[in-house]
Amino acid sequence: MSKFAALSSAVAASETTAPLQVRSNGRWKGFVLPVFALVLWWASSELDLVNSALLVSPLKVLETAIEQFSSGKIWIALGASLGREAAGFAIGTFAGLILGGLLGFVPLFNRIVGPSFNTFKQISLFAWIPLLSVWFGLGEVAKVVFLSLAALLPVVVNTADGIKNTPPKLLEVAQVYGYTRWQTITGVILPAAIPSIFTGVYLALIYSWLATIGAEYLLAAGTGIGNTLVDGSEHFQMDLVIFGMVVIGLVGWLMNALARLVERRISLGYGRS
Amino acid sequence: MTQYQFRDRADHALGSGGSSGPLVQVLSDQNPRTPRQSNNLEIVGLGKRYASQQSSDGVLQVLENINLNVQAGQFVSIVGASGCGKSTLLRLVLGLDSEYEGQILIGGQAISGTGRDRGIVFQDHRLFPWLTVAQNVGVALRNAPFNAAQKRDLIAEHIALVGLEGFEQSYPHQISGGMAQRVAIARGLVNRPSMLLLDEPLGALDALTRSRLQVELQRIWEKEKITMLLVTHDVDEAVFLGDRVVVMEPHPGRIKRTVEIDLPRERNRSDPDFIRLRDDVLSDFLDIDVNQIDTQAFNPSSLPRSFADLRMAW
Numbered sequence: 001m002s003k004f005a006a007l008s009s010a011v012a013a014s015e016t017t018a019p020l021q022v023r024s025n026g027r028w029k030g031f032v033l034p035v036f037a038l039v040l041w042w043a044s045s046e047l048d049l050v051n052s053a054l055l056v057s058p059l060k061v062l063e064t065a066i067e068q069f070s071s072g073k074i075w076i077a078l079g080a081s082l083g084r085e086a087a088g089f090a091i092g093t094f095a096g097l098i099l100g101g102l103l104g105f106v107p108l109f110n111r112i113v114g115p116s117f118n119t120f121k122q123i124s125l126f127a128w129i130p131l132l133s134v135w136f137g138l139g140e141v142a143k144v145v146f147l148s149l150a151a152l153l154p155v156v157v158n159t160a161d162g163i164k165n166t167p168p169k170l171l172e173v174a175q176v177y178g179y180t181r182w183q184t185i186t187g188v189i190l191p192a193a194i195p196s197i198f199t200g201v202y203l204a205l206i207y208s209w210l211a212t213i214g215a216e217y218l219l220a221a222g223t224g225i226g227n228t229l230v231d232g233s234e235h236f237q238m239d240l241v242i243f244g245m246v247v248i249g250l251v252g253w254l255m256n257a258l259a260r261l262v263e264r265r266i267s268l269g270y271g272r273s
Numbered sequence: 274m275t276q277y278q279f280r281d282r283a284d285h286a287l288g289s290g291g292s293s294g295p296l297v298q299v300l301s302d303q304n305p306r307t308p309r310q311s312n313n314l315e316i317v318g319l320g321k322r323y324a325s326q327q328s329s330d331g332v333l334q335v336l337e338n339i340n341l342n343v344q345a346g347q348f349v350s351i352v353g354a355s356g357c358g359k360s361t362l363l364r365l366v367l368g369l370d371s372e373y374e375g376q377i378l379i380g381g382q383a384i385s386g387t388g389r390d391r392g393i394v395f396q397d398h399r400l401f402p403w404l405t406v407a408q409n410v411g412v413a414l415r416n417a418p419f420n421a422a423q424k425r426d427l428i429a430e431h432i433a434l435v436g437l438e439g440f441e442q443s444y445p446h447q448i449s450g451g452m453a454q455r456v457a458i459a460r461g462l463v464n465r466p467s468m469l470l471l472d473e474p475l476g477a478l479d480a481l482t483r484s485r486l487q488v489e490l491q492r493i494w495e496k497e498k499i500t501m502l503l504v505t506h507d508v509d510e511a512v513f514l515g516d517r518v519v520v521m522e523p524h525p526g527r528i529k530r531t532v533e534i535d536l537p538r539e540r541n542r543s544d545p546d547f548i549r550l551r552d553d554v555l556s557d558f559l560d561i562d563v564n565q566i567d568t569q570a571f572n573p574s575s576l577p578r579s580f581a582d583l584r585m586a587w
Contacts, residue, residue, distance in 0.1 A: 172369060173399050176387045177464075178416045187415070191403045 056238045061246075064239040074228070078247065081212050081224040084140070088147020089208045093201055096152045100159025100200070104193070105185070110160075121153050125211065129218050138221040143212075146219075150211035154203035162196025163189055198266055202259045209252055225251075312380030312390070312467055314343040314366070314500065320374035321361055334525035335361050339375070341519065341528065345467070348494055348501045350515030352508055354558065358526025359504045363472050366502065367393050379468070389417060392461035396473040398453040400445040400460075407432065407441040410459045417464045431459040434493060451482035458493065468500040475510065487513055491539060508558070512551045513540055520557045529557060 038058065045057035068074040102109045103117070128149060136142035166189045174184045216226025225248055232240030316339055325333035335358040343349050353359045364370050366377055368387040377384050379391075392413070400409045407428055414424045432441055435455035445453055454474060461469050471490075475483045487510055494501050494514075505511050511518045515534050522529045532554055540547055 169395070169397065169399050170401060173401075173412065175369060176367065176393055177413050178387060178389070180416075183415065187412075188401070191401065194403075 056242070060239045061242050064237075064243050065246075068240075068243060074225075074247065077223050077225045077228045078251070080222065081216065081226065082251070084143055084147060084215075084224065085208055085212045088144050088211070089151045089205060091144065092148035092151025092208060093155050093204050095148065096155025096200065096204065097159055097197070099152070100156040100197075101163065103156065103160035104163025105189075117156065121157070125150055125153075125207075126214060126218070129215075133219055138219045140222065142219055143215040143222075146215045147208045147211050151204035151208040154207060155197075155200040158196050158200025158203070159193070162193030162200075165196070166192045194266065198263055202263060205255055205259055206252070209255060213248055313345050314341075314468065314502070315378040315381070316341040316362075316366070316375070317378070318375035319362070319365065319377065321358065321365060321370075321372075336365075336373075337525040337527045339526075339528060343500055343502065345500055346498055348503070348514055348516045349519060350503045350505060350511035350517070351519045351521060352505055352511040352554065353521030353526070354523055355506060356526075357521040357523040359521050360472055361526065362521075363393075363470050363502065363504050367391055367470055389464050390467045392464070392466035392469045394454070394457045394461045394469065394471045394474040396476045398445070398450075398457040400453055400456055402445050405442050405444055406437060406448070406456050409445070409456055410463050413460045413463045427463050427465075428459075431463045432456075434462070434496070435459045435489070449482075451478050451486060454478060454486065455489075458490070462493070462497060462499075466499065468502065469497075471501060471503040471505075473505055474503070476505070476507070483510075488539070490514060495538070508554050509542070509551055512547065512554060513542065518554055520554060522557075 041055070042058045045055055099117075103114055104110070125146075128146060132142045132146055136145055170188055170192060171184065174188045179187060212224070213226045213229075216222075216224040217230060220227060220230050225244055229241055229244040229248075232238070232244060319336055319339040319341075320334070321336040323333045323335060324331060327333070339362060341349075351359045351362065361370075365373050366384070368384050368391065371386065384391075401412065404412070410428045410431060411424060414427060417424070419427065429441075432438060435458050437452060437455055437459070440448060440452065445456070448456070454477075458474070461471075474490075475486050478486065490501075491514055501514075503511070503514060508518075512532075512534055518532045518534060520529045520532065521527065532550065534550055536544070536546055536550070542548075
């Protein structure tokens with residue numbers, strides 16, 4: 001609500017005062033540090049303060065960026081990475097919803113599988129890579145399996161928790177009005193769990209993107225934005241490395257913004273914003 | 274039957290001011306307006322205990338030998354200090370808990386589980402945050418034997434009854450605590466129960482809203498002509514609303530006494546008779562303090578205090 005109020009008051013303010021003034025209202029302060037860093041970077045490379053091979057100039061990075069975009073190389077790499085990410089995210093989320101649903105809804109399943117799963121999830125994600133590479137090789141299958149695993153864990157945990165943490169007081173209301181088991185699940189438990197389930201899916205999106213870069217870097221066969229980084233690093237092309245980092249950051253930021261937007265839509269209906 | 278048709282029409286004129294709907298409904302088969310069965314509530318030798326590690330014998334006696342008869346259409350207030358088991362009593366009557374000793378009879382029949390004949394309003398409104406006001410009221414009708422049009426009419430009628438027209442599409446977080454509690458009252462009444470159980474329904478509201486809703490509650494009770502069983506820790510509220518006030522005491526929870534409130538409605542809180550009855554009930558709670566002081570040691574200050582209490586009871 002408060003965010004909403006702030007938003008509407010900002011809108012109201014923009015109607016009364018000059019738009020430019022409002023837009024610069026304090027927000028420019030967030031740009032001080034990046035601009036300062038950029039200037040420092042440009043100055044130090046321009047004035048040869050540091051070894052230019054280790055720290056290329058911003059202009060060189062820009063040139064590489066233009067070359068990558070015009071030759072289409074970056075689109076191929078990014079397309080491969082995003083395709084992988086989408087496949088892993090979809091498989092992991094789907095499996096995670098089923099597994100989390102079973103853990104949340106079926107007490108017997110929870111008692112048998114729950115403890116093992118809690119142990120299993122303690123294994124650091126990247127510790128799976130050697131095993132996966134032996135089982136599935138360095139190709140696409142191994143990567144997608146790894147991404148699915150990264151997406152699976154947060155979805156399972158948050159789905160199961162969301163279902164188990166349905167307020168007992170609301171379940172009593174369902175009991176009072178003679179809800180059947182099915183009505184209770186669809187009418188109370190699932191709606192109550194949706195914010196938590198969404199948090200799991202949101203984390204799955206972020207985790208699987210991180211894992212995409214990790215998988216491409218560690219299972220370094222094929223194309224992808226991670227492979228672009230590997231190439232740059234192996235050929236000592238720091239401009240390519242920095243450009244790759246910027247692209248990865250932008251994609252992550254976009255995904256985050258998208259997820260936040262969806263989350264706000266959901267939470268508005270729930271009175272939890 | 275004709276009598277009820279009359280009442281229905283009169284009701285409707287008083288209520289939302291709808292059009293020809295009710296006349297059609299009166300003729301239909303499963304009629305949401307069929308008169309509520311006026312059944313008496315009989316509680317006989319009711320006891321409830323929980324396993325507890327804190328008590329010495331591992332069992333906590335929450336209720337002991339509760340005997341209570343509530344005539345159909347009566348308003349009975351149950352008042353007591355926290356921990357006297359008054360909310361537990363209500364949960365048992367509601368049917369949320371079926372493990373108890375003794376009997377709970379409605380119209381001579383032992384209750385089994387929850388039922389549409391008993392509505393409930395909890396202290397916390399317990400609305401579903403993902404549903405609108407109208408949808409929340411509709412929750413109570415989900416398994417009721419009415420068709421969609423009848424349900425829609427019932428919901429509209431009861432939203433009007435609690436004075437929330439215009440807020441049908443609002444979500445619980447968009448309305449105030451007092452309004453949310455009105456929605457809960459509408460939900461409790463919408464499937465036309467013969468008895469409404471109220472578990473400290475106004476306990477969480479501010480004083481102004483509370484006194485306004487007390488008047489509302491009385492109006493609704495008079496209009497709907499159903500049994501109401503109100504649990505509260507507010508003596509003033511209990512005397513203001515009840516035909517009868519049942520005073521409970523804790524450890525274990527049992528009925529201390531019953532006070533008939535034989536005052537005309539709507540009651541006036543500054544009426545000497547009202548004050549006399551309220552102070553009479555209040556003295557039950559002050560007595561506990563006085564007894565405790567007496568058993569500990571002689572305290573001169575307890576003497577005038579108990580004396581004053583005596584005069585109040587007079």
